[in-house]
Amino acid sequence: MAQWFVMYTKPRMETVAEDNLQRQHYRVFFPRALVRKRRPSQGAVEIVEPLFPRYLFVHLQQGVDDFSKLRSTKGCVDLVKFGGRPTPVPTELVDLIAQHASDQGVLNLLANQELEIGAKVRVAEGPFEGLVGTIAKQKSADRVLVLLNVLGAERSVEVPSVTLEKSSQ
Template sequence: MTPSGQQWYVVQTHPHAEGKAVVHLRRQGFEVYLPRYAKRRRHARRVEVMASPLFPRYLFVAIDLIHQRWRVIRSTVGVANLVCSGDEPAPIAGDVISRLKRREDSKGCVQLDLAPRFSAGDVVRVVDGAFSDCLGLFESMNDDERVLVLLDLLGRKVRVTMSMDTIEAA
């Protein structure tokens, strides 16, 4: 529950229009929260880190259903719909927003758990780089999102360190 009887609700936006919806909802006086995370994007052999929506096409808005004209949210630029249960907006659990905000870093990005997607011995395929399309065995992951993979090259097992985003399940 936020101050003055407001509760948090979920708004669905049009594709790639989260930022536009935030601007227009704030202009109408609503408190809005768009959680973001640091996304690594590979393009033209460069890796960029950019803030991307944690829940693409969704954001949160605090509404006092009694005192605010909440129905205008549906016709706001960038908004596709307000998630409802019947005719009324469906509130989310009160601590969801506070738990997300507690996980934010100094740049406002939610810190995600970096648990490895693979366990030791899983067969993986390299999808980028010099060893593209090679199969290997996942060994482990170190602290800075680098993984150790055993590749079979020229009849020998070779341990290679690479970025986590360059492998996928085979």
């Protein structure tokens, strides 16, 4: 029975590894994510990047597929191993990721970043990193006013929306 395994790739060579594995007729799943990043010259931009940098999934059958030739595939380093043996990944995990991805394997993580007034958020980077607050106002397309508890009092702070993540607190 075929199972999913994790392939470790060379830096920024995931697509090269994916192409070369597919040319060898392996079933490959390379999940990517649509995210918003801040660029100094451009501000917030939407980009597609690997969901798991340097990793992709390969569908293999132990005893049938030759695992040794995978290491010499351009872009690949080796299968992820535990105890010196390639270890399969639960099929349910790969199915769950694929279920939420587009046909091209891209997960839209921007949909989860929609910030509403009153939502609890955590500052993920910058001088207020780690603080939890409440969104008070949308200032522009990429900046929000957040109420943070600083020095025992609630203060309003304007931060880039890409530095925030939803909080469960």
